[in-house]
Amino acid sequence: MKVVLQRVLSGKVVVGGETVAEIGRGIVLLVGFEKGDIPSYLDKMADKVVNLRIFEDAEGKMNLSLKDIDGELLVVPNFTLAADCRKGRRPSFQSSENPEKAEKMFEEFVKKCEEFGVKVGKGIFGADMKVHIINDGPVTFVLSSKDFLK
Numbered sequence: 001m002k003v004v005l006q007r008v009l010s011g012k013v014v015v016g017g018e019t020v021a022e023i024g025r026g027i028v029l030l031v032g033f034e035k036g037d038i039p040s041y042l043d044k045m046a047d048k049v050v051n052l053r054i055f056e057d058a059e060g061k062m063n064l065s066l067k068d069i070d071g072e073l074l075v076v077p078n079f080t081l082a083a084d085c086r087k088g089r090r091p092s093f094q095s096s097e098n099p100e101k102a103e104k105m106f107e108e109f110v111k112k113c114e115e116f117g118v119k120v121g122k123g124i125f126g127a128d129m130k131v132h133i134i135n136d137g138p139v140t141f142v143l144s145s146k147d148f149l150k
Contacts, residue, residue, distance in 0.1 A: 001037045002081040004030040007054050007139035011074045013123040014130040021121030026071030028133050032081025033097040033105050041145040046112035076123035077106045
């Protein structure tokens with residue numbers, strides 16, 4: 001499981017010209033699943049995302065979490081995060097989880113995030129989405145479930 005986490009002032013997902021999800025201040029999260037990902041990764045990643053201290057406190061230090069600021073979360077499925085670009089010029093998606101399993105994991109991950117009491121919007125799995133963000137900083141982090149194995 002890989003995620004790209006972006007601190008934003010706002011974000012939205014548009015499908016077919018229609019806005020399907022929109023948030024204010026918070027986090028836009030691109031999420032991709034890989035073969036071998038297990039359910040415990042969902043719990044750990046949800047906890048990390050909502051509790052990671054990436055928002056500034058009164059002194060301007062990154063000391064507050066999404067929960068601390070009562071921020072919102074926009075979760076967007078993105079299978080291309082599992083791509084292997086090491087060889088040649090065309091990405092390989094051999095390590096991407098199969099779509100049926102990945103969609104189930106995506107929906108379960110969204111539920112795990114909601115359990116933390118934050119407002120969660122989501123993109124549509126498998127859709128051609130246009131993701132609009134106003135990145136705040138920019139502040140961007142890449143997280144991987146492999147980090148949980150250490």
